[in-house]
Amino acid sequence: MPYNYLHVVRDAWSAPQMRRVPAKLTVALCAVAIVALVAYREVKRTAEREVEYWDWLSMGTLAELQTRDHSIARAEAQIMKDAFSEVEEALSVFRDGSDLSRLVADGTITVSSTSHLARVLNFALKVAEGSGGAFDPTVAPLMEAWGFRGLKVSDPPSATSISNILANSVGWRRVEVADSGDGRTVIASGGTRLDLGGIAKGYAIDVAYERLRDFGGENFLINLGGNIRVSGTNGKGGGGWTVAMRNPLGATGNLQYLPRQLRSGEAVATSGSYERFIEINGKRYSHIIDPRTGMPVDNEQLASTTVIAPTAIESDAYSTTLFVLGEEEGRRFIDGKDGCQAFFIGKNAIGLDALRRVEALCALGQRNALTPGAHTAAKWIADELAAIGLEPEIDEFNDPAPDGSERVFRNVLATARGTCPGRVLLLSHYDTKSGISDDFTGANDGGSSTGLLLALAKHLAVCPAAPYVTFAFLDGEECVRSYGEHDGLHGSRHLAKRLRGEGAALDAVILLDMIGDRDLTLTLPRNGDAELKRRFLSAADQVGRRGAVRLLQYDMVDDHQPFIDAGYKAIDIIDFEYGSLPGLNDYWHTPADTPDKLSAESLQAVGDIVLHMIDGH
Ligand code: AMP
Numbered sequence: 233m234p235y236n237y238l239h240v241v242r243d244a245w246s247a248p249q250m251r252r253v254p255a256k257l258t259v260a261l262c263a264v265a266i267v268a269l270v271a272y273r274e275v276k277r278t279a280e281r282e283v284e285y286w287d288w289l290s291m292g293t294l295a296e297l298q299t300r301d302h303s304i305a306r307a308e309a310q311i312m313k314d315a316f317s318e319v320e321e322a323l324s325v326f327r328d329g330s331d332l333s334r335l336v337a338d339g340t341i342t343v344s345s346t347s348h349l350a351r352v353l354n355f356a357l358k359v360a361e362g363s364g365g366a367f368d369p370t371v372a373p374l375m376e377a378w379g380f381r382g383l384k385v386s387d388p389p390s391a392t393s394i395s396n397i398l399a400n401s402v403g404w405r406r407v408e409v410a411d412s413g414d415g416r417t418v419i420a421s422g423g424t425r426l427d428l429g430g431i432a433k434g435y436a437i438d439v440a441y442e443r444l445r446d447f448g449g450e451n452f453l454i455n456l457g458g459n460i461r462v463s464g465t466n467g468k469g470g471g472g473w474t475v476a477m478r479n480p481l482g483a484t485g486n487l488q489y490l491p492r493q494l495r496s497g498e499a500v501a502t503s504g505s506y507e508r509f510i511e512i513n514g515k516r517y518s519h520i521i522d523p524r525t526g527m528p529v530d531n532e533q534l535a536s537t538t539v540i541a542p543t544a545i546e547s548d549a550y551s552t553t554l555f556v557l558g559e560e561e562g563r564r565f566i567d568g569k570d571g572c573q574a575f576f577i578g579k580n581a582i583g584l585d586a587l588r589r590v591e592a593l594c595a596l597g598q599r600n601a602l603t604p605g606a607h608t609a610a611k612w613i614a615d616e617l618a619a620i621g622l623e624p625e626i627d628e629f630n631d632p633a634p635d636g637s638e639r640v641f642r643n644v645l646a647t648a649r650g651t652c653p654g655r656v657l658l659l660s661h662y663d664t665k666s667g668i669s670d671d672f673t674g675a676n677d678g679g680s681s682t683g684l685l686l687a688l689a690k691h692l693a694v695c696p697a698a699p700y701v702t703f704a705f706l707d708g709e710e711c712v713r714s715y716g717e718h719d720g721l722h723g724s725r726h727l728a729k730r731l732r733g734e735g736a737a738l739d740a741v742i743l744l745d746m747i748g749d750r751d752l753t754l755t756l757p758r759n760g761d762a763e764l765k766r767r768f769l770s771a772a773d774q775v776g777r778r779g780a781v782r783l784l785q786y787d788m789v790d791d792h793q794p795f796i797d798a799g800y801k802a803i804d805i806i807d808f809e810y811g812s813l814p815g816l817n818d819y820w821h822t823p824a825d826t827p828d829k830l831s832a833e834s835l836q837a838v839g840d841i842v843l844h845m846i847d848g849h
Pocket residue numbers: 366367368369371375427428429430431502503504519520521522523548551552556
């Protein structure tokens with residue numbers, strides 16, 4: 233009914249025709265008109281809230297306009313496009329006739345003080361000075377030596393050639409910019425070549441932004457290769473724009489929301505080595521070069537840097553600078569810069585987070601099923617999920633214990649609601665095996681997968697480009713004597729039955745256990761879905777861990793089995809070689825299963841594999 237009603241109203245207003253209305257119908261029509269007017273306003277409001285998208289290629293990358301200024305959207309796209317072309321004409325190193333190319337060719341150029349070249353170069357030199365040369369617009373000779381400018385190189389440049397380049401061609405102090413007094417600026421390149429790739433896109437965004445505002449644009453987001461600036465609001469609440477950036481961790485193409493909305497006028501940019509790099513002899517080199525050493529930035533810890541700033545030229549230049557400086561120095565650099573905020577994403581952020589959580593879980597003490605310790609652990613997991621921003625559910629259920637008595641078990645569940653199609657269930661048990669020793673805390677056995685699932689929950693809670701992912705922390709996996717109808721797999725049997733009963737459609741059920749071993753070997757039991765195994769192998773390949781995988785020729789009794797029995801596609805990812813020597817499993821179910829045996833790198837690798845597996849589901 234509401235649909236028909238709206239439909240009629242829309243038609244009436246999209247084809248307004250003046251005609252005389254017979255008197256006796258007027259009253260009735262008036263009533264309709266008032267309702268229609270209210271409803272029409274509603275329709276119009278909905279439309280205004282909607283965002284219109286335009287995109288095209290500019291300056292060798294993707295340009296995008298998102299706008300709610302519907303009546304001038306086309307004109308806005310054109311203004312942006314023209315602004316980008318104009319900046320490219322002035323600043324591109326790839327265009328022979330550009331001001332920048334002429335400066336490099338002739339060694340000097342005189343331009344208007346308000347020209348793009350003068351403005352960008354002035355700011356670039358300021359950042360160069362402020363960063364102690366970490367940001368340097370004269371990196372062009374180094375970019376070439378490393379094969380980033382057309383000519384591919386078969387070997388990395390030698391130490392001698394790098395020091396020659398540093399001694400003779402690189403260094404922002406060589407460049408001189410002088411005001412000639414008549415509104416013109418004289419630039420001398422001092423025998424070096426310039427590369428404005430770390431700043432030009434941000435500057436172009438600012439030029440477009442100012443022009444769109446002057447034109448009357450109010451609510452828009454503009455993006456040039458990840459350099460973003462916003463105006464007004466996206467109309468979806470919060471008073472600004474919710475922006476997602478490409479996330480260097482996990483699967484490629486994974487987007488992650490910024491920790492806060494961008495307010496009107498603000499800009500953001502990200503720098504990292506994960507998307508643009510060059511491969512020489514099988515080793516990857518970052519396209520961001522440290523001008524102080526001549527080497528591509530090879531930061532062990534840092535995957536990317538993101539900067540929110542009042543203008544896009546700042547966010548662009550500063551994000552590149554911070555990637556060179558690293559987190560510690562970078563924080564000192566950005567502190568005190570008005571309106572600027574920086575975010576550093578570490579290479580093993582998920583793994584480190586997971587490890588921290590495993591340690592916290594183990595510190596709570598034993599979690600043997602049907603003991604207060606298990607109840608404490610369930611509450612702790614639920615609290616962690618709530619702190620992440622998800623809505624945890626503690627699913628309490630009765631099940632016969634090994635002695636036949638009905639007892640209470642607790643699974644903990646939460647769902648991250650990504651916007652991509654598909655639904656994935658990630659499983660871990662959290663209980664510890666009873667009867668081993670008083671100090672057994674199952675750091676790898678139950679602990680590692682619980683920690684990793686929580687870290688993945690935190691990661692996926694802010695990733696819009698993911699499917700629905702439900703995290704289930706299962707109770708009573710371990711058996712007291714031997715696995716049977718009333719012993720072990722309590723949580724998984726209950727959950728599989730519950731989901732089947734609810735008619736839940738799942739694309740994949742992925743069980744993780746014992747995945748934190750420093751010496752990571754991933755052993756896949758035979759019982760498991762073939763397609764998921766293939767997906768797993770290709771994901772392991774993508775993260776460079778294919779060599780650590782063994783496909784077992786035997787089945788394993790584990791929490792994935794009840795899901796297979798219930799007709800779901802399930803897989804068990806487990807490292808069943810957890811011991812003092814490669815191939816041994818002598819830490820398993822012993823007091824030696826402690827957090828110090830685990831590593832953030834292993835947890836990160838498994839996290840990456842899982843993210844690749846669920847990507848595109
Ligand atoms: P971005 O993607 O904004 O972080 O900038 C990376 C680009 O900046 C590279 O592709 C080079 O063109 C340039 N670049 C590389 N290293 C530096 C540096 N240390 N300072 C300034 N620009 C750089």
